Amino acid sequence: MADVTPAPAVKTVPKPRDQHLRDMADCIRFLSMDAVQRANSGHPGAPLGMADIATVLFKDFLQFDAADPHWFDRDRFVLSNGHASMLLYSLLYLTGVKDMTLDELKRFRQIDSKTAGHPEYKHADGIETTTGPLGQGVANAVGFALAERILNAKFGDDLCNHWTYVFMGDGCLMEGVSQEAISMAGHYKLGRLIAFWDNNAISIDGATSLSVSDDEVERFRASGWHVQEIDGHDTDAIHAAIAAARAVTDKPSMIACKTIIGFGFPTKAGTQKAHSDAPGEAEIAGARKILGWDSPPFVIPEPLLRAWREVGAKGRAARTAWADRVKAAPAELRAEFERRNDGALPADWKKAIAAARAEFIASGKDMATRSASGAVLDHLAAAIPELLGGSADLTPSNNTKAKGMIEIRPGEYDGTYMHYGVREHGMAAAMNGVALHGGLIPYGGTFLCFSDYCRPAIRLAALMRVRTIFVMTHDSIGLGEDGPTHQPVEQLAALRAIPHLAVYRPGDPVETAECWELILDAPRQAALLALSRQTMPLLRRESGDENKSARGAYVLLEAEGGERKLTILSAGSELHLAVEARDLLQKEGVPTAVVSMPCRLLFERQDAAYKKAVLGTSRARVAVEAAVEMGWDRYIGLEGRFIGMHGFGASGKFADVYKKFDINAEAVVRAARETLAEAAAI
Ligand SMILES: Cc1ncc(C[n+]2csc(CCOP(=O)(O)OP(=O)(O)O)c2C)c(N)n1
Secondary structure, eight states, rough: OOOOOOOOOOOOOOOSSOOHHHHHHHHHHHHHHHHHHHHHHOOOOHHHHHHHHHHIIIIOOOOOOOTSOTTSOOEEEEEEEEEGHHHHHHHHHHHHHHHOOOOHHHHHSSSSOOOOOSSEEEEETTSSSSSTTTTTTHHHHHHHHHHHHHHHHHTTTTTTTOOOOEEEEEEHHHHHHHHHHHHHHHHOOOOTTEEEEEEEESSSSGGGTTTOOHHHHOOOOOTOEEEEEEEOOHHHHHHHHHHHHHOOOOEEEEEEEOTTTTTEEESSSSGGTTTOOOOOOOHHHHHHHTTTTTOOOTOOOHHHHHHHHHHHHHHHHHHHHHHHHHSSOHHHHHHHHHHHTTTOOOTTTTTHHHHHHHHHHHOOOOOOHHHHHHHHHHHHHHHOEEEEESSSHHHHHHHHTTTOOBOTTTTTOOOOOOEEOOOOHHHHHHHHHHHHHHSSSSEEEHHHHHHHHHHHHHHHHHHHHHOEEEESOOSSSGTTTTOTTTTTSHHHHHHHTTOOOOOOOSSHHHHHHHHHHHHHHHOOOOEEOOSSSSSSSOOOOOOOOOOOEEEEEEEEEOOOOSSSOOEEEOOOOHHHHHHHHHHHHHHHTOOOOEEEESSSHHHHHHHHHHHHHHOOSSSSSEEEESSTTTTTHHTTTTTTTEEEEESSOOOOOOHHHHHHHOHHHHHHHHHHHHHHHHTTTT
């Protein structure tokens, strides 16, 4: 690790403009450092450095009601530098959010506390999003601000009219995703977004000058932001800057706040030693002296607590005024607004699924599942107006823009389709912000291979259990000529490994409709659809609306002519190969079943009896999928065989690529013979 010259001991801190505000900020500072000290782990530096900014923001601007921290028209506050979690936890306690007790602060970073190492959505009221992976919070905030404008355009100022504030550190700005987010916000003129940069010039290794020399101010300006530079400890300047930022409504605003990391620490302030870890009793004692703080740990002087509680209560009037406006809104508008806020889908939305299904069956046409998805979306978009579609510059390939969807443009938010640009990570994280905001259901597309670029945000969607929908097309070597750089082979396994993420890989148009139905029916489930570029046969031709995909896997074709001897498992574009192989094997007199497994996560939730019934008792099994084996081994066992990919793909016509890698019905039959022989030998 690079060394920095130790900073001289700071025996004093700049004199405050307003002692009362300094005292309020010191409440945050001491709760933060005392909690970190008690936990013997955590990050005191940024909470100490940003306490003055937070105090002014919460006291004078943030529309927030601690008694109802999730009322719809509240301002959103995102702590992108999530390692500074004690800043947020302190604020929630001080403002009086019921969930956040002193005991919780004392249990900082302990098992099952509401005060985890980094803010986690749903762990405590008042946490808007899970942050910690640096930079993503900035993109989440862009999603919040975008959702606000879209809903404002639809429902008007009376019902939706709020701000999004985001704190971000040097680390957030070093991350690539910050540029995607900044660029997107600037382009779309998200004037209701205000970002505060904790410009303390320190990160973990030392001074940020070790690794970065960007002119952040110019970077934001170049991306279309309104920018101000202030002393982040001068409460008058903070107040004035926020007021000025709010006056600019056609650009997002960045306030570069020069701060001292670990403000108040006698020896660690201004150095990387303040960033993390317990500061030590001596350092804290020094801070108490410097800041003139006499209270013991976790004790907030009564007048200061009262002042903070008033901050927590000040939004009450705004909340009740908003509730009155909602009541007074025209009946139809109000009903639609309340339905969306409750997260309920329109009563008859499933008719859209049924209609798409009926169309597929009536036409009997072979279809790529990406096209089937597009057709389903044409119906869904008409039925579910809160769907917010989008793509990272692959709209015509992803088939994500449904009929009638109007594009959102800079300053024109009365639409339902986003061109996210070639910004996959930013798109995915912004979609999480949209989902968390409420009132909209975001889905966005790219190629499955580039799910790698979205993965950090997909992971957080799964962790937060929000219904962000990732539409990933070109899901195998079947995309053909673009070659191995674009052909996903390991992505399905990697995505299926993400806990709680529902990865759907439908095997035909009807399954595609079923998967969409399951995705929309699960409001607390992040979902990813893997869809083919190439045409596939319609395999499910039965009428009725039973959703066979609902249990994750099912017997598509049962064995005939005797007890099942062999099970062929598949998903997605290889399902028809399983069916063809079964035909050949049945002709040879081998009673063979085909199991379609569009969603492993849902299958794993089934009871043992169902799983056994689907997988069969015979140990002769073959799985076929044009991807790596990882994960299938669980179902095929030691005697099973796998037909699929064992390395990267190749460029060529899709049929030739399948041929090259020997993924076809004949290969499945050969594998079947092997597994039948091996299973019989047991
Ligand atoms: C994506 C990601 N990479 C690395 C980390 C580990 N990490 C946490 S804080 C930090 C340094 C952040 O520096 P800065 O934003 O300046 O925070 P400060 O030192 O001001 O608290 C790093 C590298 C992380 N949380 N997320």
